[in-house]
Amino acid sequence: MRQNPVYLALDLPRLDQAEALARKVADHVGGIKLGLEFFCAHGHHGVHELHKLGLPIFLDLKLHDIPNTVAAAMQAIHVLEPEIVTVHASGGRAMMEDAKAAAGENCKVVGVTVLTSLDDGDLTAAGVNCSSHDQALRLAELAHAAGLDGIVCSGQEVGAVHRQWKDGFFVVPGLRPGNGKNGNNHGDQKRIVTPRQARDDGASVLVIGRPISRAEDPLAAARAIEATL
Numbered sequence: 701m702r703q704n705p706v707y708l709a710l711d712l713p714r715l716d717q718a719e720a721l722a723r724k725v726a727d728h729v730g731g732i733k734l735g736l737e738f739f740c741a742h743g744h745h746g747v748h749e750l751h752k753l754g755l756p757i758f759l760d761l762k763l764h765d766i767p768n769t770v771a772a773a774m775q776a777i778h779v780l781e782p783e784i785v786t787v788h789a790s791g792g793r794a795m796m797e798d799a800k801a802a803a804g805e806n807c808k809v810v811g812v813t814v815l816t817s818l819d820d821g822d823l824t825a826a827g828v829n830c831s832s833h834d835q836a837l838r839l840a841e842l843a844h845a846a847g848l849d850g851i852v853c854s855g856q857e858v859g860a861v862h863r864q865w866k867d868g869f870f871v872v873p874g875l876r877p878g879n880g881k882n883g884n885n886h887g888d889q890k891r892i893v894t895p896r897q898a899r900d901d902g903a904s905v906l907v908i909g910r911p912i913s914r915a916e917d918p919l920a921a922a923r924a925i926e927a928t929l
């Protein structure tokens with residue numbers, strides 16, 4: 701278990717706001733997660749700026765394309781020295797193998813299984829004829845076979861995945877302190893658990909965004925989450 705497994709999802713439109721928030725809570729998180737919103741708006745420059753805080757950087761780019769394209773994208777982000785990068789496990793075994801081969805030596809590549817914003821009904825609508833739980837386990841197995849370091853899944857599956865893949869690296873978003881009660885809205889997340897539950901079930905990294913970034917007092921929110929772990 702890492703010292704502080706919480707990675708703050710910096711999903712904010714302005715670079716100065718993102719930097720200010722990260723600086724404010726830096727002593728109460730273990731790393732910074734930069735996703736599509738941040739990377740599309742601020743690119744390499746934005747990542748270099750956030751690196752200055754000295755926290756590990758998780759690039760949540762969720763790459764999903766043909767193997768050659770994903771491998772080239774992985775090579776293009778080497779220079780940013782990310783600690784973790786995501787690809788979609790549904791991109792297939794060859795894509796994941798090539799992504800891992802193209803990644804930097806110290807970079808963990810993890811496969812997104814089933815987004816935490818989806819439930820069983822969403823999967824049925826997309827033509828997937830099994831539960832989100834079973835689909836997450838199936839994609840975890842594929843990611844493992846492809847040689848990835850771990851996966852992204854919801855806290856509702858991480859215990860089961862952990863039992864199958866003992867030394868895997870498990871990233872869990874969709875976390876809501878108090879399970880979405882106490883004024884913490886689910887928002888677009890459908891498969892949620894508390895940070896403590898996810899940690900107890902084997903999560904290596906706890907991704908938390910809005911419960912901190914949209915809190916009236918982000919520092920107090922980050923401290924309160926840390927105190928539950």
Ligand SMILES: O=c1ccn([C@@H]2O[C@H](COP(=O)(O)O)[C@@H](O)[C@H]2O)c(=O)[nH]1
Binds near residue numbers: 816874887909
């Ligand atoms: O299945 C997934 C994969 C990634 N995410 C990302 O995590 C954060 C969660 O933000 P909250 O504000 O805490 O809901 C966000 O950046 C997502 O892109 C995810 O939620 N689910």
